[in-house]
Amino acid sequence: MTTVSSPNPKNPNFFFPFMAQHHHSPTAPHHIPPDSDSGPDDPSSSSSFPPQFHPHNPxxxxxxxxxxxxxxxxxxxxxxxxxxxxxxxxxxxxxxxxxxxxxxxxxxxxxxxxxxxxxxxxxxxxxxxxxxxxxxxxxxxxxxxxxxxxxxxxxxxxKNVKLRRDSIVVVLLQKIFVYNFADLKLMHQIETVLNPKGLCEISHTSSPMVLVCPGLQKGQIRVENYGSKRTKFVMAHDSRIACMTMTQDGRLLATASSKGTLIRVFNAMDGSLLQEVRRGADRAEIYSLAFSSSAQWLAVSSEKGTVHVFSLKVDSGLVTLANDRSHAAAEANLGISSLSILKGVLPKYFRSEWSVAQFRLPEGLQYFVAFGHQKNTIVIIGMDGSFYRCQFDPGSGGEMTQLEYHNVLNVDDFLKPGETFT
The missing domain is CATH 2.40.10 (Thrombin, subunit H)
Structure with a gap:
C-alpha cells in the first residue's frame, strides 16, 4: 500500500543554488547518501510521492x-x-x-x-x-x-520533526517514529509519556544516531544509542521535562523541568549527572537550551526574558564534575555562589552554579538561543520577529553587549531565483 521514491543524490542541483558555493560551515553536507500513532501495524500510516503542490498566486x-x-x-x-x-x-x-x-x-x-x-x-x-x-x-x-x-x-x-542525512524522526504526542531517509521505511518506533512540546534531540556528527526523548514517566529521559543498540533511562527531574538539548556528537545532554529553576547536564552515554546550574529561584518556563560547539558553554532562555550563559567544565571533550578545589577557584571568576563552600550546611539553592553572562529581553515572549560562529557570541531569535546577536566576556561576565538587531519580518532583500549566496 506504500509507494516510495527518493531524491536523486547524483543530481548536481541537490542543494540550494545559493548554498552550493558556500563553505562557511565545515559540517555542511556535500552529498546526501541514497540517502499519529502510526506504524507498520497501523493502517493509517502512509507515505507517498508526490502530493499536490499549492502554487502561489501572485x-x-x-x-x-x-x-x-x-x-x-x-x-x-x-x-x-x-x-x-x-x-x-x-x-x-x-x-x-x-x-x-x-x-x-x-x-x-x-x-x-x-x-x-x-x-x-x-x-x-x-x-x-x-x-x-x-x-x-x-x-x-x-x-x-x-x-x-x-x-x-x-x-x-x-509535534516535531528532526532530520539527519540518513533519518527522518517524527514526534507525535506519545510516539516517535524513525524513518530511513532514502526510502521512508520505518526503522523504529518509541513510546513516550505525553509530549505536547514534541521534545526530542538527535546527534548529527555521530554515526549511528543517538536519540534522546522523554521516557515513560514524568521527569524521565530515554536515551537510544543506535550504535550499541542500548536504551538508557535517566531520572532527570522530579517534575515533567520542559526542554532539552544535546551536543552534535550525542555525548552530552542538558535538561530543564517544568519548574525551570535548575538545568542539569548529563553524560548521555551512561546517564551520569555531570553538572547542575541554576537559572533562578522563581518558577519559569524554559524555552530554549543550547550547547556551544565545544561544550564549554550552555545558553538558556526563559519566559522571564533573560538569556543566561553558564560555564561548563570540559575535560577531554566531556563535561566533568570539578573537585572541591577547582570548584572553589572557579567561584570568583564564573559567577558561582560564594557560599557554595558551605554546601554541607546551606540549602541547595545557595550551592548552585550561577550564570556567567546575561542578556535582558522583554518578558513573556518566546525566544530561542544558539551560539554564533564568532567567538563568545549568542544569537537570539524571537517569535515577535526579533533577531539579536550578542557577545559575552568569559572573564568578567555580566551583561552581554548587543552587536546586532533586526526585525526579520521587515527585511526584503531575499535572493532572487537563480542567485547564489556567497
Missing part, C-alpha cells in the same frame, strides 16, 4: 498575515527558518542575511520547518488557524523543484 494580496508560527535553527546554527501564515523563510545567522522566502499560497500557515544543514530538502508541517497542509502530515519539500516530493501521514498531530 495576483492575490501578498500582504496577508505575517504571523510567525515557528522558528528553529538548522543543525550547525548557520541558518534559521521561520514558518509563517503563507509559507516559510530562511535566514543566515552570522552575518544576518535573508536568504530566501517561499510564499506557498495566498493563505495557509506553516507550523514547522525542519532544515537539513543547507540542503534543499526540508520537512514542512501545516500550522496556525488555517494550515496549508494537514497538521497530521509531514511534507517533504524539495526546494530545487519548488514542490513537495513526498509525505508521511499520521492519525494525530505532528
Amino acid at each position: 495576483t492575490q494580496d501578498p500582504t496577508q498575515s505575517s504571523a510567525i508560527y515557528h522558528l528553529s535553527f538548522n543543525q550547525d546554527n548557520g541558518c534559521f527558518a521561520a514558518g509563517l501564515g503563507n509559507g516559510f523563510r530562511i535566514y543566515n545567522t552570522d552575518p544576518f542575511k535573508p536568504l530566501f522566502r517561499r510564499d506557498l499560497d495566498s493563505r495557509g500557515g506553516i507550523g514547522l520547518v525542519a532544515m537539513l544543514f543547507r540542503c534543499n530538502i526540508l520537512c514542512l508541517v501545516g500550522g496556525g488557524p488555517d494550515p496549508i497542509y494537514p497538521m497530521t502530515k509531514v511534507m517533504i519539500w524539495d526546494d530545487h523543484q519548488s514542490r513537495c516530493i513526498g509525505e508521511l501521514s499520521f492519525r494525530s498531530e505532528v
Whole structure:
C-alpha cells in the first residue's frame, strides 16, 4: 500500500543554488547518501510521492498575515527558518542575511520547518488557524523543484520533526517514529509519556544516531544509542521535562523541568549527572537550551526574558564534575555562589552554579538561543520577529553587549531565483 521514491543524490542541483558555493560551515553536507500513532501495524500510516503542490498566486494580496508560527535553527546554527501564515523563510545567522522566502499560497500557515544543514530538502508541517497542509502530515519539500516530493501521514498531530542525512524522526504526542531517509521505511518506533512540546534531540556528527526523548514517566529521559543498540533511562527531574538539548556528537545532554529553576547536564552515554546550574529561584518556563560547539558553554532562555550563559567544565571533550578545589577557584571568576563552600550546611539553592553572562529581553515572549560562529557570541531569535546577536566576556561576565538587531519580518532583500549566496 506504500509507494516510495527518493531524491536523486547524483543530481548536481541537490542543494540550494545559493548554498552550493558556500563553505562557511565545515559540517555542511556535500552529498546526501541514497540517502499519529502510526506504524507498520497501523493502517493509517502512509507515505507517498508526490502530493499536490499549492502554487502561489501572485495576483492575490501578498500582504496577508505575517504571523510567525515557528522558528528553529538548522543543525550547525548557520541558518534559521521561520514558518509563517503563507509559507516559510530562511535566514543566515552570522552575518544576518535573508536568504530566501517561499510564499506557498495566498493563505495557509506553516507550523514547522525542519532544515537539513543547507540542503534543499526540508520537512514542512501545516500550522496556525488555517494550515496549508494537514497538521497530521509531514511534507517533504524539495526546494530545487519548488514542490513537495513526498509525505508521511499520521492519525494525530505532528509535534516535531528532526532530520539527519540518513533519518527522518517524527514526534507525535506519545510516539516517535524513525524513518530511513532514502526510502521512508520505518526503522523504529518509541513510546513516550505525553509530549505536547514534541521534545526530542538527535546527534548529527555521530554515526549511528543517538536519540534522546522523554521516557515513560514524568521527569524521565530515554536515551537510544543506535550504535550499541542500548536504551538508557535517566531520572532527570522530579517534575515533567520542559526542554532539552544535546551536543552534535550525542555525548552530552542538558535538561530543564517544568519548574525551570535548575538545568542539569548529563553524560548521555551512561546517564551520569555531570553538572547542575541554576537559572533562578522563581518558577519559569524554559524555552530554549543550547550547547556551544565545544561544550564549554550552555545558553538558556526563559519566559522571564533573560538569556543566561553558564560555564561548563570540559575535560577531554566531556563535561566533568570539578573537585572541591577547582570548584572553589572557579567561584570568583564564573559567577558561582560564594557560599557554595558551605554546601554541607546551606540549602541547595545557595550551592548552585550561577550564570556567567546575561542578556535582558522583554518578558513573556518566546525566544530561542544558539551560539554564533564568532567567538563568545549568542544569537537570539524571537517569535515577535526579533533577531539579536550578542557577545559575552568569559572573564568578567555580566551583561552581554548587543552587536546586532533586526526585525526579520521587515527585511526584503531575499535572493532572487537563480542567485547564489556567497
